[in-house]
Amino acid sequence: MGRAPCCDKIGLNKGPWSPQENRILADFIRMNGHGNWRAVPKQAGLLRCGKSCRLRWLNYLRPEIKHGNFTSEEEDTIIKLHQLLGNRWSAIASRLPGRTDNEIKNVWNTRLKKRVSRMELDPVTNHSKSPKAEHNLILLDYSHSSEKSPSMEEGNSGLIQAKYLVDSPTRISNSSNTLYDSYNLSSGILSSINSIDSEFVNGDSSLSLDWLESSCTNSLDEPLDIEDDTFIVENQDYATEKSTHEVMWKYSSNWEAHYFTTFQKMIS
DNA sequence: AAACAGTCCAACCGCCTCTAG
DNA sequence: GCTAGAGGCGGTTGGACTGTT
Numbered sequence: 001m002g003r004a005p006c007c008d009k010i011g012l013n014k015g016p017w018s019p020q021e022n023r024i025l026a027d028f029i030r031m032n033g034h035g036n037w038r039a040v041p042k043q044a045g046l047l048r049c050g051k052s053c054r055l056r057w058l059n060y061l062r063p064e065i066k067h068g069n070f071t072s073e074e075e076d077t078i079i080k081l082h083q084l085l086g087n088r089w090s091a092i093a094s095r096l097p098g099r100t101d102n103e104i105k106n107v108w109n110t111r112l113k114k115r116v117s118r119m120e121l122d123p124v125t126n127h128s129k130s131p132k133a134e135h136n137l138i139l140l141d142y143s144h145s146s147e148k149s150p151s152m153e154e155g156n157s158g159l160i161q162a163k164y165l166v167d168s169p170t171r172i173s174n175s176s177n178t179l180y181d182s183y184n185l186s187s188g189i190l191s192s193i194n195s196i197d198s199e200f201v202n203g204d205s206s207l208s209l210d211w212l213e214s215s216c217t218n219s220l221d222e223p224l225d226i227e228d229d230t231f232i233v234e235n236q237d238y239a240t241e242k243s244t245h246e247v248m249w250k251y252s253s254n255w256e257a258h259y260f261t262t263f264q265k266m267i268s
Numbered sequence: 269a270a271a272c273a274g275t276c277c278a279a280c281c282g283c284c285t286c287t288a289g
Numbered sequence: 290g291c292t293a294g295a296g297g298c299g300g301t302t303g304g305a306c307t308g309t310t
Binding site: 015016036037038050051054058087088089090101102105109 | 294295296297298299300303304
């Protein structure tokens with residue numbers, strides 16, 4: 001026996017919403033808000049289930065919703081965010097003001113997945129199909145930084161510590177294994193993502209997050225708490241086999257970006 | 269003009285997570 | 290700690306629309 005339905009659906013309308021239903025729901029929520037979605041249709045006089053009302057409001061009727069086609073900038077942002085976050089549509093939507101998870105999911109499934117595929121990227125992982133790359137993270141001397149950023153001067157230095165080396169560090173030179181910057185980004189994640197214009201060719205965000213969690217501590221030598229708001233942008237240069245990792249997380253309600261460098265062993 | 273194929277997208281479904289009791 | 294109810298989320302579907310033959 002399956003789960004009980006969310007509400008008694010006998011006699012309730014299904015399918016597309018009529019203009020009159022839209023008006024009733026929008027007016028009701030503007031006047032009363034929505035304390036309890038299941039109570040909304042009854043109180044508003046709608047023959048709909050509460051879930052349907054919630055979806056209609058969130059995806060269509062909310063005043064802040066942008067209607068109309070996505071701009072190419074928005075589509076590019078979705079592609080980049082999808083590389084970082086996968087099919088976490090609500091997380092992607094939270095970084096695209098005025099766009100809903102449902103809309104973004106539709107755009108991805110109907111257009112962007114194909115575009116990524118044409119760009120020779122794996123449509124599931126967004127990883128480059130050629131050449132193959134193997135994560136071979138080699139880190140890092142975090143303990144010194146050539147420049148002090150504002151956040152470091154405020155005592156937040158050393159937020160990332162590499163606990164161990166994943167593979168032989170023989171290729172590392174002093175000039176390239178440096179944690180070289182750390183700063184606050186009060187304007188949020190999008191400004192940072194948009195500032196990276198190199199091709200996103202690699203990066204398994206889940207693998208990287210696992211690695212980050214098991215490898216790094218904060219400045220108090222506590223394990224990093226990887227939350228939804230934490231993720232990595234990996235930006236690889238195949239010519240030098242060098243990757244710049246940009247790790248983002250919230251610190252005191254501001255976004256912080258932390259940069260460090262790894263190498264990747266290429267597989268022919 | 270009609271039939272068919274492909275595309276788009278609003279809406280539904282069911283599972284998961286959170287929270288109050 | 291357990292349970293039930295409610296919201297949140299991602300996958301899927303079906304109908305409308307558009308393009309092609």
